[in-house]
Amino acid sequence: MSVEPTSLLRLEKTSLREQALTALRRAITTGQLTPGTHLVETELSEALQISRGTLREAMRQLQQEGLISSGARGRLSVRHLDAKEIRDIFGVRAALEALAARELAALPDRDTAVAALRHAVSEMDKWAAANLEDRIEADLRFHRTMCQLTGNETLLHQWSSLEGSIRMSIMFAGVDRAIKNMNAKRHNDIVDAIESGDGQRAADAVHEHMTGAASVLVA
Known part of the structure; x- marks a missing residue:
């Protein structure tokens, strides 16, 4: 049985997304990224060595989890709790x-x-x-x-x-x-x-x- 190359690429992409998600979640919840910190796509994608598209997928998940929030002009930052x-x-x-x-x-x-x-x-x-x-x-x-x-x-x-x-x-x-x-x-x-x-x-x-x-x- 042949395997579609696109399936393997999809798995790789998912793996990168999950790794990015884990790294960002840990950085936020341990205080490495402090509340109010603006999350700049270019800087984060370079630091994590992933595409900006994959980074956006991870950040959408973090928004759903309540770890980051969207501010003026859609700028994302680490959520600050009162x-x-x-x-x-x-x-x-x-x-x-x-x-x-x-x-x-x-x-x-x-x-x-x-x-x-x-x-x-x-x-x-x-x-x-x-x-x-x-x-x-x-x-x-x-x-x-x-x-x-x-x-x-x-x-x-x-x-x-x-x-x-x-x-x-x-x-x-x-x-x-x-x-x-x-x-x-x-x-x-x-x-x-x-x-x-x-x-x-x-x-x-x-x-x-x-x-x-x-x-x-x-x-």
Whole structure:
């Protein structure tokens, strides 16, 4: 069977787009590209050694994720979050993750989900002495896992669409405040509530967690 050359080129282009997307996302969420930084196509395409067309595809995705925004005359820049936006983000997170916690608490075989979440918390402890980027990943893995375990694809999709904004909000107030929110006990409180089988208690634990986290970031 013959292979169309155009198919191979398409794969290569997709790979470049994904690599550019990963590099830019990391640069933004780690603060290498600071909020308000104007993103100049010629400079970025040269730095990443990709075409401007491929770069535009990656930047469109970053706009959808809420990491960059369009200003006057369509100029793109790294999004700047204010306190209200962060509270809004965490409010939506609370609604989504409270639903996840409520659904998990209602599972007759929730022991499996609880074990997976306990493991995710232990991973947070494991990375406690690591750099901030790894700690953020461990923290987000816990919350993503909670959504995944519900089997509710719509819920997971909505949570994932917020992930870029979540990463930026974590970086908003600096390293010290970000780390304060990554306390393993605060996450174990959610798991304890899920394990109890009390859906309202589980949902309340998530709301308390998110309200506290947002307050730490914008204090």
